[in-house]
């Protein structure tokens with residue numbers, strides 16, 4: 669089946685470091701890229717991307733941690749795409765709120781689990797059934813190297829491990845509908861999310877990376893774009909490491 673006629677991709681966290689590069693890369697193959705973010709200026713961000721690349725982007729403000737907000741997102745997307753829905757979904761929005769467990773209050777736990785894990789349900793649930801009905805879909809979930817467990821990240825590691833389990837479960841359910849579900853597990857990528865890490869710790873971390881450098885968001889975007897393409901047709905239930913050889 670040819671899916672080239674009406675290809676729509678949606679990227680959550682679409683105005684962040686990785687999300688922006690993923691959106692830009694996907695616009696090479698998709699006729700419309702919808703960028704979703706909690707930031708107020710997401711429409712302006714989409715406009716700027718359209719002007720920069722001369723391709724079609726639309727911005728929608730939504731909070732991926734809220735099922736209600738995502739239900740509205742589903743309705744907005746249905747309207748914008750005239751009932752088509754989306755062909756590829758990149759569940760990328762995420763936050764960190766690092767803290768040693770003894771100092772981790774409920775709010776730090778709750779906010780990370782809601783944004784990084786509940787979002788998987790809240791967003792995917794809006795689009796998966798239409799993908800199955802149409803017999804085509806690509807879902808890519810952004811986990812993290814931290815999913816195996818990292819000091820000061822009990823909240824984040826739990827959420828990102830949940831993303832791996834979610835990916836595996838959905839891949840088994842959706843395979844027969846030709847909807848693939850994969851994850852990526854980046855190491856350290858040069859974006860805002862790392863800015864909260866003190867300089868000295870960052871230096872030590874980079875020293876431990878076999879490639880001795882951070883990933884560029886574009887490198888992550890290339891992997892996502894491949895998984896979102898028709899070429900990745902027989903890959904499902906994988907979470908692919910992209911970490912310069914680094915493991916905690």
Ligand SMILES: NC(=O)c1ccc[n+]([C@@H]2O[C@H](COP(=O)([O-])OP(=O)(O)OC[C@H]3O[C@@H](n4cnc5c(N)ncnc54)[C@H](O)[C@@H]3O)[C@@H](O)[C@H]2O)c1
Pocket residue numbers: 680681682683684685686687704705706707730731732733760761762763783810811812813853854855856857858859860861862
């Ligand atoms: N940068 C890294 O080193 C790294 C490593 C591994 C995994 N990741 C993961 O990659 C993803 C993207 O991170 P990034 O590095 O681009 O960070 P980033 O902070 O640049 O981007 C994250 C984006 O998500 C958005 N967002 C946050 N909460 C949201 C909400 N409730 N609803 C909608 N949007 C929301 C933010 O506004 C931001 O634009 C995250 O899931 C992160 O956990 C990043």
